[in-house]
Amino acid sequence: MSSLTTPTFKSPYLIFIGDADNTIDAKTGLGIAQWCPERVAGQLRFAGNPLSLGVPDMTLQQAVDAGVKSLVIGVAPVGGVIGPHWVAVLEEAAAAGMDIVSGLHVRLESLPGVETAARQSGASLINVRTPAESLPIGTGIKRSGKRLLMVGIDCSVGKKYSALSLAKAMQARGMDATFRATGQTGIMIAGTGVPIDTVVADFVAGAAEVVSPANHPDHWDVIEGQGSLFNPSYAGVSLGLLHGSQPDAIVVCHEVGREFIASAPQLPTPTLQACIDLNLRCAQLTNPAVRCIGVSVNTTKLTEADRGDYLATLEAELNLPCVDPIADGCDRIIDRLFTEFQ
């Protein structure tokens, strides 16, 4: 078992949204403000930007005075390119000693003024897309603590949202539970994690072992899933994550209306039963006792009336709690978890 740990970002955060004025471009910032408000001091937006994360506006100087430790870039720039008006803010923040946390493709070190300012002030430049340098090979050796992994019929069907909802609901019920991030937005919310899809293939299972380290027997890691065993582009990532996570329980994530694999539209999505079966079969390699405890469904495309019928039918078919975490919360899945594991 590896003793390697992943870096943890220093809070409180100032979330930079600049001139990004729509919720899609600013989804990382919105996610951070929603899921870890206790780590957020404020937001920095350019004059005239009507979009707000619902946290106090701050200048860099106000953030410094408030003890902010990290400027977190909460937006994706249009076209992926950072303009000079953004670079100036990052440079000033680094000069003031704030760590800069970025999930952008461009590496912060490649921005000359930013690199120099950080070097002079001692601030860290954290590129969330870059995995740790020395990840171990997966061992498959059982470690203590319990693990709940999200899996899915495809990419982008709500695995991160489901994991965050479940972790929060478990904590609210007094359980010792930790959200574990495997993608860049999740990492920025959790303040730590490994971007699993950027890891060299041989180390994916080892990276997953690092993400959810040994813990005390009653602790639950709630692990963000990636991809799908049924996605022909990324299934290898999903399998490495499944084996390295050694889940005691899985929740299958699904989106109503997702009939074809998004990145391979010639392929239909699997049935939920097929998805459950293959994930359990593969997961048994590193945890023979694995079981599926529920289905998390994004029902945004259904009317309120249809939603209830849809979930009731699914629940009868699969004999598992089927919920939309946005509409219903996750309590019925956690009830099942209690029944199965307490």
Add this chain to the structure above:
Amino acid sequence: MSSLTTPTFKSPYLIFIGDADNTIDAKTGLGIAQWCPERVAGQLRFAGNPLSLGVPDMTLQQAVDAGVKSLVIGVAPVGGVIGPHWVAVLEEAAAAGMDIVSGLHVRLESLPGVETAARQSGASLINVRTPAESLPIGTGIKRSGKRLLMVGIDCSVGKKYSALSLAKAMQARGMDATFRATGQTGIMIAGTGVPIDTVVADFVAGAAEVVSPANHPDHWDVIEGQGSLFNPSYAGVSLGLLHGSQPDAIVVCHEVGREFIASAPQLPTPTLQACIDLNLRCAQLTNPAVRCIGVSVNTTKLTEADRGDYLATLEAELNLPCVDPIADGCDRIIDRLFTEFQ
């Protein structure tokens, strides 16, 4: 489908074995001399080294005179470190304009004299462990031509040897078949390929698509496998390779006496039937018509008498041709391939 291709090394080769005097250290050189003798001009070994690849000895000058295009490092140095007596040879070869092909961990560019000599002469420094820079994401879209992929109960059970044997036997029977390499030794034998386990996880299936590109309908790619779906360290690599290869047929590779997963000895190896079943089930995602056409067994640990009994029992159990390619050749598997596909 990607039009990206992998680099091909220039032959003829001079194989460097230096002072490596045992067949384990020199296995890459031995493999190249065995499987692609038509590309080998000679070997370069230090004075007094009794190990020979069975090809002519040459000095660098003799190799230059004979039109050698590449010096291929056919050995792994003890402890992985290249000594100064090796570097001097590489530098001299690069200065003479030969490309240097290396499967070592150390990058050739990091050897100062070698880098300078290559820059001045225009020779290429080829690090086989380094994958192409811009691999595509896998599409899962069916491409023309036929593909035969080796899979296994574990790592290092004869997948490369089986693929090379099958490709050679198919060619001998007049079939249009190409060995496709996915590991460094295989790449040095084939002169081209992608080291699939060094690819960033998101691109493994895409890399596999590049390794066996579209071809004419009767052409067979015989693809070297990697890892195993039952190896908890590397199964993700195996699954990405399986999906990207879109095999029409698989051959399962096995080693008699391999009772536990080599890198995870707490886990038993799977039964051959379980290995066939899970590989077919997963492969169906990108090729629903996939079938298993045989089992390739390394029976080195059995006596000659026991070998026949063992293979006959296995064959009755699985209803598939079961051969040891070293002892028996691969013809019975190719017979099955003809029956199934012609």
